[in-house]
Amino acid sequence: MYLKKIELHGFKSFADKVNIEFQPGITGIVGPNGCGKSNISDAVRWVLGEQSVKSLRGSNMADVIFAGSQDRRAQNLAEVTLIFDNSDRMLNYDYNEVEITRRLYRQGNEAEYLLNRQQCRLKDITDLLLDTGLGRDSLSIISQGNISNFADSRPEERRAIFEEAAGVSKYKKRKIEAIRKLERTTDNLNRIKDIVYELEKQIAPLKKQKEKAEVFLTLKEKLTSIEVNVLVHEVSELKHQLDTLSLQLKDLNERHSSLDAEIFLKESADDEIKKKMFVLDNEINSLQSQLLESMSEVSRLETSKIEVDQKRKHALQSQNSDDIKKKLDNLKAILTDLIEEYNDRVERLKTTEKSLEDLSQEQTVLTSKINHKHQSINDLNQEITKNKNRQEILVDLVENKSNYHHGVKAIMELAHDNPDIIGVFGDLLENDSKYDLAVSVALGSALQFIVTKDNLQARLAIKFLKDNKAGRATFLPLADMEPRSLREEHAILCPALEGYLGVLSDFVSSSKNIDNVILNQLGNVILADDIDHAYEISKATYARYKVVTLDGNIVNVGGSLTGGTVNRQQSSILQKRELEKVKEKLDELEQKLVREKNELLKLENDAKELAHTLLQKQMSYAKLEVVVQGKKEELVVAKGEYESLSHQSVELDEFKSGKIDNQLVLQLNEAIKHRDELTEKIKSKRELRMSYVNENEQLESKLKDLRRMLKDIQGQINEKAILSTKYEGSLNNYLSRLSNEYSMTYEYASENYHDEVDIEFARGEVATLRNEIVALGHVNIDAIEEYKEVSSRYENMNSQRLDLIQAQDKIVQAIDEMDQIMIEKFSTTFEKINKEFNNVFRELFGGGRAQIKYTDPDNILETGIDIDVQPPGKAVSNITLFSGGEKALIAISCLFAILKVRPVPMCILDEVEAALDMANVERFAKFLREFSKQTQFIVVTHREGTMEECDLLYGATMQQKGVTKLVSVKLEEAIDFSNENRKGGI
């Protein structure tokens, strides 16, 4: 490998593009001072990656770009390309020619590297050159400054050149990388150790919590299986009992209805009989009047017969026709007056009869009204009884708290003597009735939570329950209750949502000053108008809150929905409200009953008055009848007299002829027959009436029995209804426990939990398990998952820790190995160079001896390099004590010794022999020649001796001021170039 060509453009004094071609062997570059020779070695160093501005003899990287001259403008880009012949593939790059380019733009100070015209990184170039002997820090570019510095530099600084020669740079670089990696690994390890330590601290308590949670879950599972079985058993028992009660009630109600119907029919039949008796009485009365008349007719006819007989006797003895005619005229006048009076009285009798009929009709209407009133009062009494029964049940539920859990009841009995037990939460709440359903469903079982003054009271109460085996209860210690509310963003958002009515706690109050408890239980429960809006509100708030509706539906936290019919038996609020309503209803019914009774009283008074008026009317009718009868009798008498007299006159004639006697006998017979018929009729009617009386008595007695039976059945219905309500209460209590504590429906539970259990034993088991769960105290269920996570993280981190420790060990081992290699390589190369140094020195100095030595032999990796030399005839001395020329010669000796041990493909020597005398220049040139077999030399020189050994010579000129140009020259021209320099420079 050798450098074939350098292309420079815009680099320092190379304003124009300049191509310098080289060949293996020695190429000399000559020229006057300042014409740009050293800029060539700068260009090579720059392309090989030099980053030090000082090494490039500038103060800023942009100083390498052509800065302009008297006649030329400054340039914006510096570009240098080195073209190597790589046919021997010394560079690990599969091309015969390798071009390495570096560019720098003035704008933005941007640098670019290219490898065979392809953009690349500086690292790519450095890696390519690694171990080739080329590079910014290698021996490939040696300046006059390097040579003089070599002698004067500190032993530690001098070491670098030997390291480069020993080829340990790449190991040093790798070691630095490994140390950095070790530092990073150590940092990571420390960080992970901290984490592992933290996790170890967490893991032990978490493990305890996890184990406790597992025990809890096992107990809970066992409890669930047993208690659900118990609940299923209780529910099924109650259902069975309720079914039986329902059948019994159905039967009783049917019997009640049929008795009712029977009573109604019997009462109707009784009324019918009474009506018939009334009609029959009237008929009998009428027949009796007719009988009286008939009897008087018979009597009259018999008297007439006697009279006729006498008259006939008398008439036949003494009657005078003229007297009779006179008497007849008188009687006619009297008769006319009597007829008028009689007609008048009859008319008045008819009027009275009419008003009697009206009154009687009025009496019928009144009687019907009174019957209606009785019926209505009867109905009211029944309804009052029904409501009183319900009231009794509700009073039992609300005031005696019979629907409360055993534990709650036990504590509330204590509460009379303890003001610190404030009360059952549901009983302490006040709200408008339209929010009853929402509050009831929102609180659910919390309605029976007990509010205590503080935590101590709650714990005392729990101890009491435990000591007395009095059941369980949940407590809300007022002092510890944290108010809950909507998050600020939701409090702003919700009022804008359709159907949002507010937070439920705003609709509830209490006279007991328990606002904290209300806010704790209801402060984050949203009230919505219906289920659709509730669902939307829940969605908008990411199902973070419970949303309840006015009709008792719920969208739970997390988005599940609960709804349907609300069980009123479970809510003390709804029971209280129902009790109020039943009481109001009872007041209303009782007031109505009083009104009805008053109205009945009035109707009965009216009936009495009417009866009185009717009696008066009947009396006046009877009197009038007597008068009419009197008048009639008078008329009859007068008529009789008149007729009798006129008859007498006719009779007289007829007596004489015997006709009257026959007629009277016929009439009398007729009258007797009529009287007997009437008597017969009356007799049969009376018998009929008697049969009605009997029938009526039987009906009345039957009705009495039926009413007694009805009352008895009503009593049974009431008893069964109370029992049924109690069972329903217990049933609902069990169902709500299934639902609230185990989230199961009865159907689901009975399908999945139908073990045959000894129920008494199971109840005992439930109590024991519950006590065991309580004894566990606070349980953190999340601990199971947290422990899993933390232990998995711990495992992970611990394994990372072990990996890192392993990695750390490997890196340390690698560093040790690299150290061993470096020591080995460095000391081997050092020994070789030391040997060659003595040889080269002796040749250059013509005798004497020289050696290099470690300043710290115990630390080969860091030791400085000292040089001891003894030129011929002089004492052994340190290099620093020699003259400039001697120092340069010693440095050159060392350079050639190194090149011998570690040849480089190319070496640029920039006026390194400037300080040597002519004889030494010649020796130097001889060495160049000798080494040029293995190394390509490019020498910048002013010395003829060196020029003579060059295979190719270039002369640097500045024909245009400030711009370097290169021309190929022959030896003589080169000497001229140098002489020009000596004569006066540029």
Ligand SMILES: Nc1ncnc2c1ncn2[C@@H]1O[C@H](COP(=O)(O)OP(=O)(O)OP(=O)(O)O)[C@@H](O)[C@H]1O
């Ligand atoms: N950025 C730049 N733009 C233009 N010219 C530059 C720039 N940097 C350096 N130069 C010029 O380069 C010249 C120095 O070149 P260099 O040091 O290579 O000379 P030389 O031939 O090695 O001299 P000597 O024989 O004295 O060592 C100076 O004239 C300097 O003005």
